[in-house]
Amino acid sequence: MVDLKKLSIRELAHEFQKEIIEIVAAHPRKYWGWFLMLASAFIVGTIVLNGYLFIIFNATTIPALPGDLGAEGISINKSALGEVIDVIDKRALEFDRVLRSTVPLDPAL
Numbered sequence: 001m002v003d004l005k006k007l008s009i010r011e012l013a014h015e016f017q018k019e020i021i022e023i024v025a026a027h028p029r030k031y032w033g034w035f036l037m038l039a040s041a042f043i044v045g046t047i048v049l050n051g052y053l054f055i056i057f058n059a060t061t062i063p064a065l066p067g068d069l070g071a072e073g074i075s076i077n078k079s080a081l082g083e084v085i086d087v088i089d090k091r092a093l094e095f096d097r098v099l100r101s102t103v104p105l106d107p108a109l
Contacts, residue, residue: 023031
């Protein structure tokens with residue numbers, strides 16, 4: 001039985017230090033099995049957790065578009081699409097004009 005009155009912190013620290021040194025300086029065969037089991041448990045746990053997360057996130061469905069599409073599906077506004085194409089064409093022409101100009105332009109102006 002350990003006498004707690006005679007036990008000092010210095011002795012406990014010395015014993016603990018000796019145990020740590022014995023573990024670190026021990027032959028690898030002594031702790032290889034524990035290391036292998038710990039690494040295997042970590043790998044299996046990681047695979048199980050990833051599978052669980054995959055099942056959770058795969059079960060939720062993400063709608064393609066917000067709102068109800070109805071029976072007719074997606075409708076396209078042709079006039080708005082034409083306006084967007086016109087704006088893109090105007091910007092492409094302006095870009096070509098600036099690219100072909102010989103006068104250096106200052107972007108800060």
